[in-house]
Amino acid sequence: MPMTPALPSATHVPWPAVQALFTRLIDDAAVFPPGLAPLDRAVSEHLSRRRYAGLVGPLLVPAAAAGDVGSLAASSGSAIPLRVALVTRPGAASEPVRAGVDLLRDDAAIEVSGIEIGWSPSWRELLDLGAPVTVEIPREGHDVALADVARGASRTPAVQAVPAVQAKFRTGSTDTWTWPDEDELARFVHGCVGHGVAFKLTGGLHHAMRGEHGAGALPDPQHGLLNVLVAVHRAVEGDTTAELGSVLAERDPGRLASAVAELTGAEVSAVRAVFTAYGCCSVSDPIDELAALGLLAHDLDEE
Template structure:
């Protein structure tokens, strides 16, 4: 496998591939940053040369009141509102998330841009009036959940699936076959999605003894899924560990390719946004970082 610096692109990829792609999940595992520190660093990210690649700050519903307190203690500042998405991990009652959203929506200089919850058959019972990401289960129930979400998608209903790509104590790492199956199902149902957990690096590999999917692998696999590739054809793309191969695939994507890929793969949460962005910079796929 080529070192990242040896695989550097001759020219950047289409900027739209990476714009607002990496949501700031600093307070979530494995980063587990205190909310005050996550807020401080997010302010730095949003003022940096790589701000274009960074999405909203992800805040657990249970931390909404603490965030309001932190903002109240800040010196008033001019500039953009703090963009946040409110997260309820699977099992969190929708009413708890609704209370957090209501609180943050009435807080000065905060813009709530989305809500994330675990999918349940009763997810429609709490209307948020915001873009909604629902984390789907794995196994046989996944296709039912994806079909259920796809049935409600429209131009006026911003709704997408969410899938966990990283391992936790209760969630084994999903291999290339499982991730390819999710991507194929989402594309087949014309359903956008975001990913969470485990996408800390640009290229598929073993990091600190753990298997991790690669950001570029996912972008390339989505492009080929849109081209009609089936699961068994997507698996090698997700398994590719040579950055030079992935860089070549990525830089060949046109502006139209980038737009449709990102219409499906909308974002993912990462607890340290500078990790993937730094690697994309080393690969010369992005400018301005």
């Protein structure tokens, strides 16, 4: 059922602040589960998404596919370099990341906007690549890993105003990772704000609102983008972990959309300084839902 809260139309929303809230917030994870798009199609569709007025960030690509994505970018005919982030799963070796960055470093058709790796005691070895590093925080040793990433972030200068080091947390379930509930996600958000470290999210954040989504008799529980944005704002304002859990559990779209629309420019900047991006395998879904809620214009211009 479509969400139709009693909100002003998009033309009455404070557009500059709301636009800044969503600018390059949604990274394109089309090639990762559950989307699993072939790389050539993902590149083509990603380039077409430039019509989304700067809402979409880089294309997320497995580090081992760096050579293939470089060839596809070169043959695309685009005058604008393809922005990609090279990703490896937790526990994977770091060599493909280093090799991928070295391979694409001088490629005029492509821009490596960052690398994403799982936390290990040796993650700092990749800082010499000169690309922003996103480190996925595990469940086992969560507090140790987050504190370690925060220390690394505090000692590493930003790269062109982008955090040189940030944390990452998986919000969706996999065969080896059960879905983190509101309390677990609230703990991560609260911890990042407390440590002063920026973060991005990955996996499972496909919709504007918290709910049960997907097909089948038992749809998957999923966190909502608006829930996360409001929770980050509240964390910055000093809310407790328990209070953040309540925000993440909220299911009233009107209440959350109104809270987002009322954020000031300074509050938006504070939220995005903490919550920098998240990966989504179908970027049009959250964009369409945000537009339906009156938070984005339906007729988005090209970049």
